[in-house]
Amino acid sequence: MKRDGYAIGLRAAMAVGYAFLYVPLVCVVVYSFNASRLVTVWGGFSTKWYGALFANGPILEAARRSFAIAAMAATGAVLIGTLAALALSRKPPPRGQGALSLLVAAPLVMPEVILGLSALLLFVGMQQAVGWPAGRGMATIAIAHVTFCSCYATVVVRARLAQLDPALGEAAMDLGARPLAVFFRITLPLIAPALVAGWLLSFTLSLDDLVVASFTSGPGSSTLPMLIYSKVKLGVTPEMNALATIVIGVVAVFVAIAAWMLRQREPVAHDSVARNVRPGAGSK
Amino acid sequence: MTAASYLRLEGVRKRFADVVAVDDVSLDIVQGEFFALLGGSGSGKSTLLRMLAGLERPDAGRILIDGVDVTAMPPYERPVNLMFQSYALFPHLSVRENIAFGLRQQGLPRDRREARVAEMLKLVRLEKLGERRPDQLSGGQRQRVALARALAREPKILLLDEPLGALDRRLREQTQFELMNVQRRVGTTFIVVTHDQDEAMTMATRVAVMDGGRIVQVATPPELYENPATRLVASFIGDANQFVGKVESVAGGTVAVASPDLGISLRATAREPVAVGTEVAVAVRPEKIDVREQAPEAADNVLRGAVVQIAYLGDISLYHVRTSGGAIVRVQETHAERSSDPHYAVGDELHLVWPAASALVLTA
Amino acid sequence: MNRARWLVTAVPLAWLGVFFLLPFLVVVAMSLAPPAPPGHSPLPAPGELLRSWAANGLDWRHYGALFSDSLYASAYLNSLLFAGVSTLACLVLGYPLAYGIARAKPAARAVLLLLVVLPFWTSSLLRNYALIGILKGNGLLNQVLLATGIVDRPAEILHTDLAVYIGIVYGYLPFMVLPLAATLMRLDFTLLEAAADLGARPFDAFWRVTWPLSRPGVIAGSLLVFVPAVGEFVVPDLLGGPRALTIGRVIWTEFFSNRDWARAAAVAVGVLVLVALPLLWFERRGERGDAAT
Numbered sequence: 048m049k050r051d052g053y054a055i056g057l058r059a060a061m062a063v064g065y066a067f068l069y070v071p072l073v074c075v076v077v078y079s080f081n082a083s084r085l086v087t088v089w090g091g092f093s094t095k096w097y098g099a100l101f102a103n104g105p106i107l108e109a110a111r112r113s114f115a116i117a118a119m120a121a122t123g124a125v126l127i128g129t130l131a132a133l134a135l136s137r138k139p140p141p142r143g144q145g146a147l148s149l150l151v152a153a154p155l156v157m158p159e160v161i162l163g164l165s166a167l168l169l170f171v172g173m174q175q176a177v178g179w180p181a182g183r184g185m186a187t188i189a190i191a192h193v194t195f196c197s198c199y200a201t202v203v204v205r206a207r208l209a210q211l212d213p214a215l216g217e218a219a220m221d222l223g224a225r226p227l228a229v230f231f232r233i234t235l236p237l238i239a240p241a242l243v244a245g246w247l248l249s250f251t252l253s254l255d256d257l258v259v260a261s262f263t264s265g266p267g268s269s270t271l272p273m274l275i276y277s278k279v280k281l282g283v284t285p286e287m288n289a290l291a292t293i294v295i296g297v298v299a300v301f302v303a304i305a306a307w308m309l310r311q312r313e314p315v316a317h318d319s320v321a322r323n324v325r326p327g328a329g330s331k
Numbered sequence: 332m333t334a335a336s337y338l339r340l341e342g343v344r345k346r347f348a349d350v351v352a353v354d355d356v357s358l359d360i361v362q363g364e365f366f367a368l369l370g371g372s373g374s375g376k377s378t379l380l381r382m383l384a385g386l387e388r389p390d391a392g393r394i395l396i397d398g399v400d401v402t403a404m405p406p407y408e409r410p411v412n413l414m415f416q417s418y419a420l421f422p423h424l425s426v427r428e429n430i431a432f433g434l435r436q437q438g439l440p441r442d443r444r445e446a447r448v449a450e451m452l453k454l455v456r457l458e459k460l461g462e463r464r465p466d467q468l469s470g471g472q473r474q475r476v477a478l479a480r481a482l483a484r485e486p487k488i489l490l491l492d493e494p495l496g497a498l499d500r501r502l503r504e505q506t507q508f509e510l511m512n513v514q515r516r517v518g519t520t521f522i523v524v525t526h527d528q529d530e531a532m533t534m535a536t537r538v539a540v541m542d543g544g545r546i547v548q549v550a551t552p553p554e555l556y557e558n559p560a561t562r563l564v565a566s567f568i569g570d571a572n573q574f575v576g577k578v579e580s581v582a583g584g585t586v587a588v589a590s591p592d593l594g595i596s597l598r599a600t601a602r603e604p605v606a607v608g609t610e611v612a613v614a615v616r617p618e619k620i621d622v623r624e625q626a627p628e629a630a631d632n633v634l635r636g637a638v639v640q641i642a643y644l645g646d647i648s649l650y651h652v653r654t655s656g657g658a659i660v661r662v663q664e665t666h667a668e669r670s671s672d673p674h675y676a677v678g679d680e681l682h683l684v685w686p687a688a689s690a691l692v693l694t695a
Numbered sequence: 696m697n698r699a700r701w702l703v704t705a706v707p708l709a710w711l712g713v714f715f716l717l718p719f720l721v722v723v724a725m726s727l728a729p730p731a732p733p734g735h736s737p738l739p740a741p742g743e744l745l746r747s748w749a750a751n752g753l754d755w756r757h758y759g760a761l762f763s764d765s766l767y768a769s770a771y772l773n774s775l776l777f778a779g780v781s782t783l784a785c786l787v788l789g790y791p792l793a794y795g796i797a798r799a800k801p802a803a804r805a806v807l808l809l810l811v812v813l814p815f816w817t818s819s820l821l822r823n824y825a826l827i828g829i830l831k832g833n834g835l836l837n838q839v840l841l842a843t844g845i846v847d848r849p850a851e852i853l854h855t856d857l858a859v860y861i862g863i864v865y866g867y868l869p870f871m872v873l874p875l876a877a878t879l880m881r882l883d884f885t886l887l888e889a890a891a892d893l894g895a896r897p898f899d900a901f902w903r904v905t906w907p908l909s910r911p912g913v914i915a916g917s918l919l920v921f922v923p924a925v926g927e928f929v930v931p932d933l934l935g936g937p938r939a940l941t942i943g944r945v946i947w948t949e950f951f952s953n954r955d956w957a958r959a960a961a962v963a964v965g966v967l968v969l970v971a972l973p974l975l976w977f978e979r980r981g982e983r984g985d986a987a988t
Contacts, residue, residue, distance in 0.1 A: 053897055057798075060791030067788065068814050068868065071825035074835055078828065131707035143704045149979075150711040156974040158926020160946040161963045165718030168960070171738045172721050194714040197707065217386050218419035220406040222433030222484065227699070232432075236423045255819050258928050258943075262950070275820045279827070279933060288828075291821040298816045306809050 079288035113271040120192035121249035128200025163262030183265035196249035207241035337362040343392035354544035367531035370541035412486040418477035420465035427461040451479040599690035617663035619689040726960035757961035778924035781863035789871035797879035862930035870919035878912025
């Protein structure tokens with residue numbers, strides 16, 4: 048009987064945890080359809096804030112800009128992060144591996160404000176010294192984002208590389224593949240899921256970043272988070288509810304797709320035991 | 332062995348940090364052999380195999396395959412293929428694509444490639460499973476895919492790293508004979524690494540026993556069993572009672588050894604001349620000892636003792652007999668006739684008898 | 696071939712060297728720079744800087760200010776306090792969540808995990824905005840408190856330290872739950888049955904078996920929460936009161952409001968030495984420890 052007590056307690060604690068995570072999101076979604084300008088008063092169902100959002104030129108412009116930066120940053124971060132992960136998992140350690148592992152770990156513990164400030168000072172200094180970059184804008188934001196996102200991408204790709212059986216690469220070499228062929232025919236297909244995950248993570252981090260972008264942007268290159276920040280600072284802005292609802296909706300759809308794909312792959316992922324028991328079950 | 336050497340190792344050496352994994356190994360293997368490298372973990376057998384595959388570079392020595400020095404040749408240029416212990420099947424490729432991997436790397440045209448894959452699938456009886464992914468196969472099926480993949484390129488030598496290690500016992504016995512069949516049909520030289528002496532004895536035409544990075548003995552299975560070179564080989568291959576003592580007298584090939592444990596003098600055969608006074612061991616296999624209830628009239632070696640333990644194994648029984656001196660001797664009796672009564676019981680007093688020819692003097 | 700091999704290390708090393716390491720040298724130089732003459736760029740040119748240093752020595756006045764003005768010391772302490780307490784709160788709230796996820800059936804487990812991750816993928820700014828709506832004077836929380844009679848007039852929550860704690864926990868809870876759940880999923884639950892068989896009551900079994908075995912997850916999760924929370928800017932800025940000063944806010948204010956680049960740089964160097972380097976050392980030590988086992 049005591050056992051049931053623990054089970055009920057555990058369920059209650061879980062319910063509190065999930066409620067904590069989701070009540071604010073649900074509120075935002077509900078209020079986004081509120082006709083009243085007052086966030087606390089229900090004034091009937093309306094989609095007018097969505098209309099207002101899509102009529103808001105600066106927001107749309109900033110959103111477009113943020114997506115472009117995020118796509119650039121994610122692509123660059125995955126490229127650099129993959130190289131770094133390969134260099135870090137190579138045995139015997141290549142020259143510079145120690146330095147690289149330090150440089151990859153450091154941005155992860157660095158406060159964003161410092162990352163932003165130091166990137167800005169670098170860009171200003173470079174402009175004064177060599178004339179590039181001429182002013183700040185999307186390019187400088189993207190460079191700064193590539194820098195810290197690549198460290199996260201490294202972590203993701205490196206974890207996947209660590210799971211790979213080193214015998215696979217040896218087997219490919221034994222079957223006549225040169226190192227470059229081993230990379231493209233064996234390593235790359237096998238770490239592809241991690242590249243996708245690293246890209247999505249970098250994209251999200253870039254799209255979400257306020258601080259680094261604030262330091263490294265120039266006039267007329269405000270990103271979506273910068274715009275949201277200034278609006279939230281000013282107070283009640285019902286369009287934000289609509290924007291948040293759209294973001295939540297898009298993410299939920301993506302997560303649902305990911306969940307569905309995971310489900311499809313489930314039998315493959317937990318393969319060997321089940322397959323050995325019933326060898327006929329896996330035919331496609 | 333009169334045939335020309337097909338694979339030759341000359342003074343091959345490899346050390347990792349401060350461990351010498353392979354120490355001055357020289358070896359000649361003839362074309363078409365089914366050769367086994369047998370040893371415990373850390374004996375250097377796997378490192379030796381990896382050096383043959385080109386996955387490790389020897390620190391010293393040379394490796395020649397069919398007269399060509401391949402010591403510095405990278406794995407992707409060597410005319411050998413390795414079947415990995417974990418099989419190392421590419422999880423993102425189908426069975427067919429796995430087998431075709433090395434052929435594509437060779438640049439074989441598509442039709443010849445497909446024909447070769449079909450031939451290989453037939454060889455390992457997996458014609459129907461070509462489109463499956465490795466994770467949709469049973470352990471035995473994976474093993475066969477790994478074999479087919481390694482053989483597809485028609486290597487001069489096929490290296491097999493513990494080929495049966497990942498299979499359960501029943502499947503292992505069946506697969507042993509399958510491997511031998513395949514080897515006979517394709518005629519490729521096989522070199523298999525194993526820690527299982529039964530496996531090596533069953534499959535191989537010749538076996539090299541390795542210990543501490545060195546090759547202790549190279550011989551055919553019967554030779555290895557009946558004429559072990561060292562005490563280690565004698566106890567590693569099959570079971571052997573070993574009694575330590577000093578040589579008392581030498582008469583031709585027969586030697587008398589005083590055993591302090593048994594309190595008697597043992598008569599045994601020496602393959603090489605030994606000097607009186609040398610510290611040696613006398614090895615006698617349990618099945619070579621005869622059990623009598625009555626003392627025999629004349630025999631080279633007779634021991635008296637009492638049964639202390641009986642292990643009934645169906646086809647045979649194994650007795651532990653304690654001699655008056657306190658030493659335990661293992662004796663084996665074959666059950667040639669059906670009978671549910673054991674021949675002897677714990678406590679029975681017995682005479683153990685064996686001729687000098689059945690006992691071997693080992694100096695190392 | 697060897698060149699390609701070399702590039703794999705060299706490209707990321709060069710990128711991070713130029714865009715991460717070099718900026719720090721600029722920050723350090725900036726923090727020691729003399730005041731810029733009016734009309735000049737706040738960032739002195741390297742040659743100019745070296746000449747000034749050669750003539751007058753390094754300019755330590757900003758570091759002096761870090762010690763003399765209690766604002767900075769309290770910002771450092773505030774940051775550590777906010778991060779520490781929030782990490783503890785995340786652990787208390789997140790452990791049962793992770794435990795429940797680990798013990799759920801595999802199908803339910805996948806869904807529960809995704810539900811924990813989902814908020815992370817949405818915008819953190821918008822989530823803070825959502826929290827403002829709940830915490831403010833006439834927000835949902837106060838309405839519930841009033842309706843249930845716990846308070847008789849709206850409690851002041853938004854723009855207090857409490858709001859900062861709630862905000863950090865809300866934002867970083869997933870980072871605590873994920874590594875914890877991963878560790879607990881690997882835990883062999885027959886160990887608990889063995890403990891029970893050996894006479895341990897459920898609480899003892901938890902305290903003597905589950906908790907010690909889940910410690911790697913606790914440490915990993917705590918680091919993932921604590922490290923970014925120390926430098927957090929958005930949460931204290933949007934949810935905290937004007938006195939909820941953190942190092943993130945101080946650097947931001949020095950830079951954007953006071954336009955004192957050199958002071959901002961000096962604060963940043965202080966953070967680097969006092970917070971970031973110890974954390975980096977701690978993390979790498981942990982990493983090496985993991986590799987050794």
